[in-house]
Amino acid sequence: MAIASGSSGGLLQKNGQTKEIPPALKQVLEFPLPTFEDVSLAMYRTRNRIRNTECTLSDALSELTGCELYLKKEYKQRTGSFKERGARNALLLLSAEQRERGVVAASAGNHALGLAWHGRDIGIPVTVVMPASAPLTKVTKCKALGARVIQHGDDIGEAKAYADEVYVKGEGLRYVNGFDHPHIIAGQGTIGLEMLEQVPDMDAVIVPVGGAGLIAGIALAIKTLQPNVLVIGAEPKLCASFCAALAAGHPVRVDMQSPTLADGLAVPCVGPHSFAVARTLVDGMVQVSERDIGLSVLRLVEHEKLVQEGAGAAGLAALLSGQLPELRGKKVVIPLCGGNIDTTVLGRVIERGLAADGRLVRFSAIVSDRPGGIAGLCKIVAEEGASIKDIVHERAWLVDAVAHVQVFMVVETTGRDHVERLRDRLEQEMNFKGPITSWGQVSL
Numbered sequence: 001m002a003i004a005s006g007s008s009g010g011l012l013q014k015n016g017q018t019k020e021i022p023p024a025l026k027q028v029l030e031f032p033l034p035t036f037e038d039v040s041l042a043m044y045r046t047r048n049r050i051r052n053t054e055c056t057l058s059d060a061l062s063e064l065t066g067c068e069l070y071l072k073k074e075y076k077q078r079t080g081s082f083k084e085r086g087a088r089n090a091l092l093l094l095s096a097e098q099r100e101r102g103v104v105a106a107s108a109g110n111h112a113l114g115l116a117w118h119g120r121d122i123g124i125p126v127t128v129v130m131p132a133s134a135p136l137t138k139v140t141k142c143k144a145l146g147a148r149v150i151q152h153g154d155d156i157g158e159a160k161a162y163a164d165e166v167y168v169k170g171e172g173l174r175y176v177n178g179f180d181h182p183h184i185i186a187g188q189g190t191i192g193l194e195m196l197e198q199v200p201d202m203d204a205v206i207v208p209v210g211g212a213g214l215i216a217g218i219a220l221a222i223k224t225l226q227p228n229v230l231v232i233g234a235e236p237k238l239c240a241s242f243c244a245a246l247a248a249g250h251p252v253r254v255d256m257q258s259p260t261l262a263d264g265l266a267v268p269c270v271g272p273h274s275f276a277v278a279r280t281l282v283d284g285m286v287q288v289s290e291r292d293i294g295l296s297v298l299r300l301v302e303h304e305k306l307v308q309e310g311a312g313a314a315g316l317a318a319l320l321s322g323q324l325p326e327l328r329g330k331k332v333v334i335p336l337c338g339g340n341i342d343t344t345v346l347g348r349v350i351e352r353g354l355a356a357d358g359r360l361v362r363f364s365a366i367v368s369d370r371p372g373g374i375a376g377l378c379k380i381v382a383e384e385g386a387s388i389k390d391i392v393h394e395r396a397w398l399v400d401a402v403a404h405v406q407v408f409m410v411v412e413t414t415g416r417d418h419v420e421r422l423r424d425r426l427e428q429e430m431n432f433k434g435p436i437t438s439w440g441q442v443s444l
């Protein structure tokens with residue numbers, strides 16, 4: 001089945017890579033690639049301390065997306081993400097000497113948390129180097145789990161360089177890469193095995209992609225057992241490193257213009273081992289906008305009463321973005337892979353999601369500066385059932401209308417139709433001409 005090209009710049013076709021690993025990729029591979037047997041062994045090895053998370057049908061989101069949509073609730077792992085799977089598998093495969101010395105990893109959060117929890121559980125000292133941008137909730141939880149937490153560097157690359165220099169070379173600790181080691185990929189693949197047991201006749205899975213360990217593991221498991229199941233990746237437009245690697249034939253670094261809401265997916269260069277596994281197994285990629293991600297977080301809160309971080313919501317964002325019409329009517333599984341979001345960020349994401357939905361809009365209107373001018377405007381808003389969230393007025397800058405005042409308002413509505421009704425009243429009764437804008441100054 002060919003997947004048509006997406007409307008918003010996503011790379012969405014069968015990737016057409018030959019099975020042969022290109023020389024530029026081969027050169028950078030340090031370890032043998034993981035096999036399906038490694039995934040099965042990881043399942044057996046880790047199953048007593050990794051939760052087989054539920055995978056349930058979402059009625060509300062099925063209706064919204066037109067698919068039969070199943071949510072694999074990986075945020076229900078103890079530390080709030082799937083990363084525990086690979087972390088535990090990798091820790092259990094260390095030699096006795098490596099276990100005694102301990103491990104180090106650079107991570108913005110979820111991998112660090114998985115290592116910290118399972119290191120403590122198994123009795124292996126864990127050091128994590130987190131970049132300054134790491135979400136506070138993840139830093140605090142890591143410390144609480146007893147890991148040695150060092151904050152260093154502006155991004156994950158700088159944190160990794162520091163970890164290598166000080167802890168690998170300096171202290172002889174073993175570095176555990178969060179997305180590119182075969183043991184990690186095999187651990188993440190166990191999600192795919194569980195999905196197939198839980199939804200045996202699934203048609204497709206949509207997997208968030210950062211460094212690509214998760215999609216490599218899931219694709220390896222699913223394509224081995226059921227090659228007809230579509231494996232589709234979702235990555236932020238702001239950091240589309242898997243698409244860039246597909247285009248180049250090997251991992252390449254992309255420039256990140258600005259940070260993405262999906263901080264877990266902000267990996268500017270996918271892992272070579274993960275890419276080597278996933279490149280021919282993945283059927284297509286979707287690039288999601290920040291707006292798609294924000295809306296997806298909001299939909300999960302509203303319809304499922306559950307909280308995801310941006311990365312965890314990226315699979316649903318791909319579906320909601322409308323770039324996968326082929327999946328209508330199909331059985332689709334989405335891993336909700338992480339719930340570690342700062343509460344303050346969640347608040348902002350929900351606000352932006354409301355704005356993206358046209359349920360939080362702003363406009364400015366010019367009204368009479370005489371008594372009752374502003375009140376008249378507020379009365380119309382109230383009569384139309386919209387709720388004023390912010391209001392500011394100013395006169396000094398309104399140079400050509402001294403008897404008037406400019407009022408800026410943010411109002412909550414029930415959606416675009418409601419905005420239209422409000423606009424009609426404002427046009428008729430206040431001579432309103434200006435735009436009403438939502439997320440990112442988009443005019444409604």
Ligand SMILES: Cc1ncc(COP(=O)(O)O)c(C=O)c1O
Pocket residue numbers: 081110111178179208209210211212213214215264265267309311312337338339
């Ligand atoms: C919540 C969440 N989802 C998805 C991913 C992507 O995993 P990978 O880096 O293996 O592609 C991450 C990575 O940290 C994550 O934290």
